[in-house]
Amino acid sequence: MLISVTGFFRNAEAFDILKRKVFARLVQQRSDDPIRVWVLGCSTGQEAYSMAMVFAEASDKAQRPRKLQVFATDLNDALLDKARQGLYARNLTQEVTPERLRRFFVEEEGGYRVSKSLREMVVFARQNLINDPPFSRMDLISCRNLMIYLEPSLQRKAIPAFHYALKPDGFLFLGASESVGGFGDLFEPFDKSHRIYSRKAAPPRLFQLPIKGNPDRPAAVPPTRKPHASVSEAGHKTPEMFHAEVSPEREADRVAVSRFAPSGALISADLQVLQFRGATAAYLQHPTGKASLDILKMAREGLMLPLRATINKAKKEDRIARREGVRLRQGTRTRMTNIEVIPLRNLKEPCFLVVFEETGTRKLPVKVSELTDTRGETAGPAKEAARRIAELESELKETREYLQSVHERQEAANEELQASNEEVQSANEELQSVNEELETSKEELESANEELTTINEEMSSRNLELSRLNSDLVNIQTSARLAIVLLGRDLTIRRFSTQAEKQFNLLAADVGRASSHG
Numbered sequence: 001m002l003i004s005v006t007g008f009f010r011n012a013e014a015f016d017i018l019k020r021k022v023f024a025r026l027v028q029q030r031s032d033d034p035i036r037v038w039v040l041g042c043s044t045g046q047e048a049y050s051m052a053m054v055f056a057e058a059s060d061k062a063q064r065p066r067k068l069q070v071f072a073t074d075l076n077d078a079l080l081d082k083a084r085q086g087l088y089a090r091n092l093t094q095e096v097t098p099e100r101l102r103r104f105f106v107e108e109e110g111g112y113r114v115s116k117s118l119r120e121m122v123v124f125a126r127q128n129l130i131n132d133p134p135f136s137r138m139d140l141i142s143c144r145n146l147m148i149y150l151e152p153s154l155q156r157k158a159i160p161a162f163h164y165a166l167k168p169d170g171f172l173f174l175g176a177s178e179s180v181g182g183f184g185d186l187f188e189p190f191d192k193s194h195r196i197y198s199r200k201a202a203p204p205r206l207f208q209l210p211i212k213g214n215p216d217r218p219a220a221v222p223p224t225r226k227p228h229a230s231v232s233e234a235g236h237k238t239p240e241m242f243h244a245e246v247s248p249e250r251e252a253d254r255v256a257v258s259r260f261a262p263s264g265a266l267i268s269a270d271l272q273v274l275q276f277r278g279a280t281a282a283y284l285q286h287p288t289g290k291a292s293l294d295i296l297k298m299a300r301e302g303l304m305l306p307l308r309a310t311i312n313k314a315k316k317e318d319r320i321a322r323r324e325g326v327r328l329r330q331g332t333r334t335r336m337t338n339i340e341v342i343p344l345r346n347l348k349e350p351c352f353l354v355v356f357e358e359t360g361t362r363k364l365p366v367k368v369s370e371l372t373d374t375r376g377e378t379a380g381p382a383k384e385a386a387r388r389i390a391e392l393e394s395e396l397k398e399t400r401e402y403l404q405s406v407h408e409r410q411e412a413a414n415e416e417l418q419a420s421n422e423e424v425q426s427a428n429e430e431l432q433s434v435n436e437e438l439e440t441s442k443e444e445l446e447s448a449n450e451e452l453t454t455i456n457e458e459m460s461s462r463n464l465e466l467s468r469l470n471s472d473l474v475n476i477q478t479s480a481r482l483a484i485v486l487l488g489r490d491l492t493i494r495r496f497s498t499q500a501e502k503q504f505n506l507l508a509a510d511v512g513r514a515s516s517h518g
């Protein structure tokens with residue numbers, strides 16, 4: 001829907017009632033939470049800023065003024081961009097009183113911009129009433145002149161969603177030609193003529209969120225359910241999104257998985273991390289330099305080689321690959337880790353789940369060199385030294401394998417380069433021979449051109465000669481005063497003198513006619 005007509009204080013009387021009856025009540029409430037207002041279909045922002053203005057005016061007399069947070073949403077990004085700028089043409093004076101203009105706007109070259117304090121009260125975000133889940137815990141929802149453009153079936157689904165999204169004593173503000181329809185059990189008129197409704201404590205009713213969600217899997221929720229804690233409570237400006245209700249078992253699974261499942265990452269076949277799972281900081285870190293999600297580049301010291309080998313094994317054998325007892329250095333300790341790489345099946349693109357299992361931490365063992373005395377005999381626990389040697393050998397083996405694979409890749413790249421080089425060379429040869437052919441044709445053309453020039457010159461001189469002969473002939477005919485008629489072999493008239501013209505009544509049109517013709 002592309003209709004975006006809007007304005008400040010659209011229906012000024014309704015905004016006045018809103019200020020005197022709704023905001024006056026909300027600002028008096030004793031609460032440290034901000035007043036939360038959701039403006040749906042906010043278009044270029046005038047309605048949201050009007051809300052902020054009436055709130056500010058209603059707060060003037062309040063002893064402990066509350067804060068306001070307006071979530072203004074629309075599905076049209078271009079409109080939202082304009083709204084965010086908050087710059088309006090000068091003709092806004094038709095909708096905004098001089099007093100409000102002075103208090104809430106700053107004059108600029110292109111018009112009037114909303115003041116910083118007003119702008120800070122409003123958060124603009126993209127949200128589609130039909131496809132996206134609604135926000136929640138609102139004190140006031142303003143959905144004006146949007147529902148009239150929706151199909152009646154969607155309108156009927158929107159009202160219960162608003163009921164869900166409001167706090168128990170919240171208000172709903174609709175456009176002049178909109179109403180709550182048959183949902184008298186959810187809302188009651190607060191000011192009927194100005195389409196302000198107050199939320200009723202309704203019996204639980206199942207409805208679908210988002211209102212036009214997947215019909216096969218409707219997220220049916222009772223509206224009386226307590227919404228999730230809001231992210232914005234923590235100070236973020238993002239309004240919290242509604243999470244579809246899940247069964248207690250699924251919620252328990254989710255919590256258990258997030259608390260006790262091993263850390264890891266979901267990666268694509270080309271080793272790019274698609275998702276981090278759990279706390280991965282002990283295993284993965286962001287490399288310095290160009291940003292990269294390549295899991296090998298992110299791997300912490302000591303992890304890269306075994307991780308790479310395990311991923312390669314899982315890829316090659318297309319089954320779970322496991323590597324145990326990988327040591328990761330962390331200060332003076334080592335973290336013992338198992339790595340498991342699980343190929344995920346039945347996906348469009350092949351993906352792998354990399355799981356890290358911590359099996360404990362140990363103090364770093366003393367170096368092998370420190371384990372021998374001056375005579376070269378083993379001074380420390382020989383077992384530890386042997387274990388360390390085995391470990392180093394295994395690391396060395398992996399490094400060799402890694403180097404070998406780097407070498408092979410380089411060889412392959414070299415071969416590819418060589419092949420491309422040969423292709424370029426042969427293309428070059430072809431171009432050169434085509435060029436030579438072109439050169440030859442050019443020379444041929446040039447000589448043909450010269451011949452043509454000579455012929456042309458000859459023709460010009462003959463032409464000149466003929467013109468002269470012709471003019472001589474005409475002169476002789478005229479000066480001789482003889483009646484001369486020149487005939488061709490077929491006895492057709494070719495030319496005649498002026499005397500002959502008069503004598504035989506000839507006309508210019510007779511040239512080419514038979515001389516016997518009357």
Ligand SMILES: C[S@@+](CC[C@H](N)C(=O)[O-])C[C@H]1O[C@@H](n2cnc3c(N)ncnc32)[C@H](O)[C@@H]1O
Binds near residue numbers: 130145
């Ligand atoms: C006629 S304007 C109304 C503007 C404002 N509410 C007012 O009354 O002045 C309708 C707005 O709703 C937006 N809109 C239309 N369908 C929407 C949807 N499904 N979800 C969110 N916004 C929508 C349009 O982009 C447009 O900006």
